[in-house]
Amino acid sequence: MIDINKYDFEPIAKKYGTPLYLYDADRIRANIKRIKDAFEKYYPKTEMHYSVKANNNIHILKIFKEAGLGTDCSSPLEVKLSRIAGFDEKDILYTGNYESSEDIKAIFNNDICINLDDIESFRKMIKIGKPDRISFRINPGIGRGGHEGITTAGADAKFGVPYEKAYEAYKEAYDAGIRRFGIHMMTGSNNLEPYYFAEITDKLMNIAGRLFNQLGCAPEYVDIGGGYGVPYEDDEDPLNVDVTAKLISEALQEKCVKYNLPEPVLKLEPGRYFVADAGYLLTRVISVKKSYKTFAGVDAGMNTLIRPALYGAKHRSFVNGKEDNKEFVNVCGRICENSDIFGQNMFLPKLEAGDLIVMRDVGAYGYVMASSYNGRLKPAEVLIDANESRLIRRRETDEDFLTLLEE
Numbered sequence: 001m002i003d004i005n006k007y008d009f010e011p012i013a014k015k016y017g018t019p020l021y022l023y024d025a026d027r028i029r030a031n032i033k034r035i036k037d038a039f040e041k042y043y044p045k046t047e048m049h050y051s052v053k054a055n056n057n058i059h060i061l062k063i064f065k066e067a068g069l070g071t072d073c074s075s076p077l078e079v080k081l082s083r084i085a086g087f088d089e090k091d092i093l094y095t096g097n098y099e100s101s102e103d104i105k106a107i108f109n110n111d112i113c114i115n116l117d118d119i120e121s122f123r124k125m126i127k128i129g130k131p132d133r134i135s136f137r138i139n140p141g142i143g144r145g146g147h148e149g150i151t152t153a154g155a156d157a158k159f160g161v162p163y164e165k166a167y168e169a170y171k172e173a174y175d176a177g178i179r180r181f182g183i184h185m186m187t188g189s190n191n192l193e194p195y196y197f198a199e200i201t202d203k204l205m206n207i208a209g210r211l212f213n214q215l216g217c218a219p220e221y222v223d224i225g226g227g228y229g230v231p232y233e234d235d236e237d238p239l240n241v242d243v244t245a246k247l248i249s250e251a252l253q254e255k256c257v258k259y260n261l262p263e264p265v266l267k268l269e270p271g272r273y274f275v276a277d278a279g280y281l282l283t284r285v286i287s288v289k290k291s292y293k294t295f296a297g298v299d300a301g302m303n304t305l306i307r308p309a310l311y312g313a314k315h316r317s318f319v320n321g322k323e324d325n326k327e328f329v330n331v332c333g334r335i336c337e338n339s340d341i342f343g344q345n346m347f348l349p350k351l352e353a354g355d356l357i358v359m360r361d362v363g364a365y366g367y368v369m370a371s372s373y374n375g376r377l378k379p380a381e382v383l384i385d386a387n388e389s390r391l392i393r394r395r396e397t398d399e400d401f402l403t404l405l406e407e
């Protein structure tokens with residue numbers, strides 16, 4: 001496993017070039033084990049699905065396959081990637097948003113657990129075929145995420161069936177002859193508070209209890225989504241997954257007793273928790289400008305890692321091989337947007353052209369959100385496993401970019 005206090009990132013940067021995403025396979029495995037062990041201890045009927053949207057490289061997916069997890073997909077392509085990585089349909093979950101008939105046709109399969117975003121999606125689905133089982137993503141009316149942009153439930157959220165309409169949605173499916181149900185929610189990403197997960201589980205179980213007592217069908221599974229956070233700053237504590245698992249399973253079990261429900265399978269769809277701290281972005285300083293402030297321009301940009309520009313996210317960074325002589329510097333990319341700033345007033349060793357900056361915690365929602373804006377193409381991805389580095393996605397080239405253009 002990479003120990004950032006000792007590891008020399010320079011040879012990798014020289015070998016594969018920069019900007020570069022580097023992932024640590026052992027760190028991903030350790031993250032999987034920590035959360036899997038906790039849930040297996042408190043609620044053995046837990047099924048873990050890795051949320052592919054966090055990092056969709058097939059070689060990363062294979063680590064999850066080997067660890068015995070399933071996947072959670074949000075598009076037909078993510079289902080295809082899961083199949084290529086070796087996952088069976090029965091291990092795949094699908095949670096869409098504003099599903100089109102084309103999407104539904106592409107993913108329709110009775111082995112895949114499909115969490116529909118709306119009653120309208122069910123109406124589209126039933127025209128395509130009658131599923132054996134159906135589940136709806138419910139907006140329980142409350143949500144919380146590390147930033148506003150990653151809060152995915154509550155009155156302002158575009159996702160899911162509002163809980164006041166949940167009964168109507170399931171009743172429509174029931175009237176269409178469906179008797180096997182699941183229930184789903186995903187209320188926000190990057191939460192570090194165990195009690196929050198218990199609170200939303202309790203809320204979802206109240207909806208499940210009422211709903212299924214009215215219809216007489218108990219949910220086969222209760223899917224409480226992802227959202228398990230990681231610390232992005234030194235003063236944040238990591239999520240206590242043991243307490244989280246304990247509180248969630250207590251909330252679930254209490255409500256099963258209260259509503260006389262058989263214990264359902266508990267499904268989880270973490271993305272960030274598994275991969276965020278296993279990823280590093282390696283970028284080189286191109287030049288340092290003394291303007292009204294000091295700016296260090298690097299060869300990565302908001303096109304490489306958009307989280308700082310999009311959410312004001314912070315990524316702790318250090319300079320490979322340099323520790324002393326620190327000063328405040330604004331680290332920015334080369335994109336023609338003034339929001340192309342990785343960090344303002346970062347306290348880093350005095351930078352010079354050629355220095356290698358390593359940004360931490362970029363394994364989730366990093367490469368997957370990269371673009372070729374400004375004609376700055378997507379970086380390469382490298383995996384370190386058993387001390388061996390391996391290119392797992394090559395750098396985008398001008399030819400790749402040009403291939404899509406019509407004559």
Ligand SMILES: Cc1ncc(COP(=O)(O)O)c(C=O)c1O
Pocket residue numbers: 051053054072095152186188189190225226227228269270271272273364
């Ligand atoms: C439906 C669904 N499941 C799982 C996730 C993964 O969330 P996280 O990476 O916060 O665990 C998301 C993220 O947006 C999501 O929308």
